[in-house]
Amino acid sequence: MKPIFFHFLIILFSLSTCFGQNTEVNYFKKLNSKEKNVIVNKGTEYPFTGEYNKHFELGSYHCKACDSPLYRSNSKFESNCGWPSFDDEIKDAVTRHSDNKLGYNRIEICCSKCGGHLGHVFKGEKLTPKNVRHCVNSISLVFKPLVPNK
Numbered sequence: 405m406k407p408i409f410f411h412f413l414i415i416l417f418s419l420s421t422c423f424g425q426n427t428e429v430n431y432f433k434k435l436n437s438k439e440k441n442v443i444v445n446k447g448t449e450y451p452f453t454g455e456y457n458k459h460f461e462l463g464s465y466h467c468k469a470c471d472s473p474l475y476r477s478n479s480k481f482e483s484n485c486g487w488p489s490f491d492d493e494i495k496d497a498v499t500r501h502s503d504n505k506l507g508y509n510r511i512e513i514c515c516s517k518c519g520g521h522l523g524h525v526f527k528g529e530k531l532t533p534k535n536v537r538h539c540v541n542s543i544s545l546v547f548k549p550l551v552p553n554k
């Protein structure tokens with residue numbers, strides 16, 4: 405019995421260190437199944453249904469999983485595509501990956517801090533002077549209003 409018990413302790417110990425080091429697991433653990441479907445499994449919410457599609461207030465949009473600030477409200481614009489659209493990100497907040505899931509190349513965007521899926525970025529649509537559209541799932545974001553200084 406003794407060696408088995410010892411073995412059990414080792415497994416418990418390695419599990420705890422594993423979770424301690426892998427912060428991504430911790431960031432995603434608190435998400436509900438709808439949020440996980442987009443943020444972890446790289447799904448897409450239905451167009452025109454997201455909380456921030458028609459949301460235009462002063463503030464910043466943060467990662468739902470790790471709270472990292474991703475976009476400022478002054479980069480948000482109405483694209484009528486059905487998802488929140490931004491023409492710029494907060495510096496280094498967003499990482500780009502090549503995505504060929506649909507049979508053609510798209511650029512996937514993820515939170516640089518936790519790797520959570522945000523959406524895709526498109527260029528050359530001439531919608532804003534910056535000519536870039538970050539097409540982001542509302543469910544990947546949390547809006548924080550700008551509190552004016554007193």
Ligand SMILES: [Zn+2]
Pocket residue numbers: 467468469470471472515516517518519520
């Ligand atoms: Zn994140």
